[in-house]
Amino acid sequence: LSSVLKHLPPAQALLFHEGMVRHKRYNVYTYATLISVLSRYGHLDAADESLHEMRRNGLEPNETTYQARLQGAVQWQEWDTQAPRVEQLLAEMAAASKRVDIWTYSMLIHAFGESGLMDQTEALFRDMRAAHPSPCRRSLRVVFNTMLLAHARKGELERVEALLREMTSAPVSLQPNIVTFRSVVELFGRVRQEDWPRVEELLALMEAVLEASSEQPDVAIGNLLISAHGKRGRVELVAHVAGWMKAQGVRGDLGTWHTLLRAAVTNEWVQGVDLVLEELRTLGLRSGERSDRLPRNFVVRAAASCGRSSAAVAELAQEMQAGRGALNALVGKYVRAGDRDSAELILRLMRLHGPEPDASTNSALIEAFMVNGEWEHAMDVLRGRMGLPGCNLEPKTYVALVHGLVQAREWGHLSEALESLMANDSCLDEASMLLTIRVLCRNALGLHAHELMQHMWSRGRRPSAQLCTEVIGLLGKCGEIERVEQLMRQLQLAGMKPNVSTYNVYIHALGIDGQIHSLEAAHRVLQQMLAHKLEPNTVTYNTLLHALSHAGRYADALHLFRSMPEAGVAANVITYTVLMHSYQRRGTTEDSRSAVELLKEMRTADLEPDIVAFNALMTRADLEQVQRLFREIEHSGLHPDVVSYTALLAALGDDWRVENAEMALEHLRELELEPNVVTYNLVLSSLAGAGEVSRMRAIVEVMQKDGVEPDSLLADTLLQAGVDYTR
DSSP states (O other): HHHHHHTTTHHHHHHHHHHHOOOOOOHHHHHHHHHHEEEETTTTTHHHHHHHHHHHHTTTHHHHHHHHHHHHHHHHHOHHHHHHHHHHHHHHHHHHTTOOOHHHHHHHHHHHHHOOOOOHHHHHHHHHHHHHHHHHHHHHHHHHHHHHHOOOOOOOOOHHOOOOOOOOSGGGGGSOOHHHHHHHGGGGSOGGGGGHHHHHHHHHHHHHHHHSSOOOOOOHHHHHHHHHHTTTTTTHHHHHHHHHHTTTTTOOOOHHHHHHHHHHHHTTTTHHHHHHHHHHHHTTTOOOOOOHHHHHHHHHHHHTTOOHHHHHHHHHHHHHHOOHHHHHHHHHHHTTTHHHHHHHHHHHHHHHHSSSOOHHHHHHHHHHHHHHTTTHHHHHHHHOSSSSSSOOOOHHHHHHHHHHHHHOOOOHHHHHHHHHHTTTGGGSOOHHHHHHHHHHHHHHHHHHHHHHHHHHHHTTOOOHHHHHHHHHHHHHHTTTTHHHHHHHHHHHHOOOOOOHHHHHHHHHHHTTTTOOSHHHHHHHHHHHHHHTOOOOOOHHHHHHHHHHHHHHHHHHHHHHEEEEEEEEEEOHHHHHHHHHHHHHHHHHHHHHHOOOOHHHHHHHHTOOOOOOHHHHHHTOOHHHHHHHHHHHHHTTTTTOHHHHHHHHHHHHHHHHHHHHHHHHHHHHHHOOOOOOHHHHHHHHHHHHHTOHHHHHHHHHHHHHTTTTTOOHHHHHHHHHHTOOOOO
């Protein structure tokens, strides 16, 4: 029965064992078998329950039972719950005088060490030494290597040294081996730089031990050492390891070549490239399958990075039969370094001997020119003036070029790039076209985005409703209501149902254009949504309220707000903020009281005002009201922002601002708040009224450094005061 039980899956094993218990066919061995099955499959709670059941049936677990459960904990490593359970099981075994075998100790030490639980790891190691004073030496070496790896990964150099001293002074069977070597190499990335010489001494010791032993170092050890020394800039040690591997008869592999080349590139070490070249030439790897090309391409790029002349690199590229990717990378590298002659040399090599330059070459050139900010040269590549075939680019490069031109504000080049894109859109996949439109949208270039989108429609490419929504929002902000209406019609004609978000940005565009000028106009838009089976949400109503307030229709806005519960739409903090701001803009005492009443109503509805709501109440408020609101902000656990302090500046009056202008701006920066255009407007307008032109110029210089663009009001103030501002 126990033999059958051993080969069953957990659920069936439990049922089978229950039958055995009912028929009194059980003993310590059957329970040990069951617990082993459950632990092996990760059913650790069921294994624990079987241990308890075993005791209830008058059986004492034996060593095999405990070790099966411990090995299950190691295998599944659910250490949040298993580490305390493992310690409990070990305590039970100690109390019952049960021994843990050395292999289970090794597994537990490895698991605790991997989890960084070094106190428990050391305790297990001590227990193992006490429990097995004269173990099999080879078994003990496994445990020592496990301990070494755990301490090496924690960077505990002293403990590694102590363990190595014990191993090297022990009989041959406990002497360090390849696994020990790997553990010591782990130290390089974990210890402080001043401790590197001590690690190097350990490695020299390891090399001597391995040379004296029958074990041969493998290529993985050499690769680890080359990588470790290369990262630290110890190229003489990299060369030593390469020579040592050769003397030991260890042939390098792809990993060896890559680690050598990385060391060469990182440290501009030409000899490292020569070492790889010598090996490649010995093996005759000048041509072959694609799998061989990766290291040879890397060799060419590494040679260029180590300062070899472009002529030598070109000769090497021809010898190694480098692929197009490597040659494109070289062209880009030389362009970025400002070495146009070397780039031309590689391009000539490609034309004469292949592979021919193509769209990826154009892309590499453009990306390199973009890094240098050489937009005219980048556009020359696009125009086909660099002697390259065609002017097509890889899709990602078109997107990157548009983004770069936007960021650099190269508007003329941007228009030309977009024209080229539309003329060659067959080389651009739909995802890249949509990404380009999104780049334009995110940078508030709504007209360009609309033009590109119309091109997509004309070519039968249909943009998503989400993208249309983004463009509608941007066009609305630009006041391009005709284009907004055109896009809404196109959506409907294409059978693409506008969603609630689309209508929300559409309403916002209508509001900016002044078309939401009455309650009736707001209701018409709501009816349109309902006709399309769309339920207006809180954002819809907030947008309508903002539009009515913007049009000065405060009574209509309040009426619409009161109708929200009837429509089943809940107001939020933004809803109340829009209304409070509209009341404060009117500036009368009665309106200020109404705004405060809205704040109370908001709190009654279990909505806590945020800093934007408090800022709305400060609009055109007097000094006493602003100070009261500042106290309330502090009491609410919020922090005033730059808008709050700007409202305070407005309430303090012109005389105070003239006297304390610089101090106020400096205080804002001390609070890590950058003054905005409204803040500068207040301060500079007051100084202009007092005729303080020299102080204005000093503040404008700071404003320019902060990158703050003046709005039309501030531009007029500066113009009238005779203060220049470089746009």
